[in-house]
Amino acid sequence: MNSTRDIDALIDLMAKLPGLGPRSARRAVLHLIRKRALLLTPLADLMQSVAVTARECLNCGNIGTSDVCDICASHKRGNGLICVVEDVADLWAMERAGVFKGRYHVLGGTLSALDAIGPEDLRIPKLVDRVASEDITEVILALNATVDGQTTAHYIADQLDGRTLLTTLAQGVPIGGELDYLDDGTITAALNARKSI
């Protein structure tokens, strides 16, 4: 019997994580074993706990450990704004910026006929319900500027037409960005959305 079988299996599992390959997985596992008390045991405990408790918020699709996430549960976030994002990672990116004070709606993907992902596979019907029931004044569509992202944005806009104010994020020059490095489409968008200073 191979005495390192479990460790090898752990390395193989870790190597499946995004951003890790076999080499970095071996380093990570070795590091965890060396820091058994400080890292490995607490990590194992937490993973076990999260495996049981992690769930999607029934309201917005955010990931948390209760049926309704902290953002949806907070009265302070109920300012009538909903920001629609494709994925939880996008929600976290928005939260890192710390500017948006409303609530979110995570679609869980984008419409794609070729991949057989339709409106009912996303949380679009739920979004329509929320706009009707939560006294929403504005829906901000923060979807990716890809064909699928924009198709989804147009679809939602069509569904919510006339029920609330609909906006999308601006497109243009990133903060700290240099014009020379921008593609033609971004420069065109930035120029069209220019503002007086």
Add this chain to the structure above:
Amino acid sequence: MASLALSELKLSHFRSHKHARIDADGRPVVLYGPNGAGKTNILEAVSLFSPGRGLRHASAADMARRPESLGWKLSGVLHSLHQIHEIDITCQEGGARQVRIDEKAAPQLALGRIARVLWLVPSMDRLWIEGAEGRRRFLDRITMSFTPAHGDATLAYDKAMRERNRLLKDMVRDPHWYRALETQMAEAGAVIHANRQAALVHLAAAQDQAETAFPTATLDLIAGDAGMPETSDDFCAALADNRPRDMAAGRSLIGPHRADLFATYAAKDVPARDCSTGEQKALLVSLILANARALARDFGAPPLLLLDEVAAHLDADRRGALYHEITALGAQAWMTGTEMTLFDTLGDAAMYVKITEIDGLSQVAQHDA
């Protein structure tokens, strides 16, 4: 050195070439040798320095040398206006094509900003008599040479149309989903249509202003049976109206993907498709040269020209006129022919590369006139 030229081209395991290197100096490059020696493979390699699938419209996997099929690599030093770029194009076995410009990974479309490549290959000799798809591709290459962003619009349009076609085939009846896709098709489609029309205006101007031995072609964009609505809103409405017919057909029946290019031999007022083989070839050469002249003005440098078996169907006078126009334009033209004598009138104005084949391997030998 011409203001747009490859000064060095290296091929590794690409088609019939195991290792090949050509050092150029901006003059036209004549590639000559027997049939099947690997001349067109070199033109194809140069064509990959522009976005797209190259002059054979082949997949990256098909370009690997057989039987090894290890993947392939092209390296080039490109002089573009006042800059020099090192470009690597690689394809690992079974993988997609990767582009690196100055040692940094770059999307294929980035090549369109630093290089302009136009080509004329024997399969285009039947361009005016065969299906519309070839003519659309020809027009889109001309358009992309003027407006590299045309490629983005085409990609966006094709993606949205494929999605819509899937819905049509699956008989999905959700009008919101259709409208979302049709809005995107309409936005991209209007851009495509406008870009194509602008390109034709550019070409017409370049033909009008030129003193050339080649006949002028009058070009018209035919928008398909149903026409092409002028604005994106009209196009969107037309797509919505057409849904039942599209659903019956299982695909989108209107839009810029159904357009056609109609050419007329202006001096004789005869459609290109009814002209003689030689006249059809002369019209194509005329259009390529007009495109090159317009680019020289627009982009600031004449494009790289890839002229495969260009001497075929051209008499000695027209060949001489072609070489004269290329050298007057200052374009780095890569030309192939079976005999060096076909290029006699170029003399020292070109450099020569003899291509032969030994045991399935192409051999490359460079020399002056």
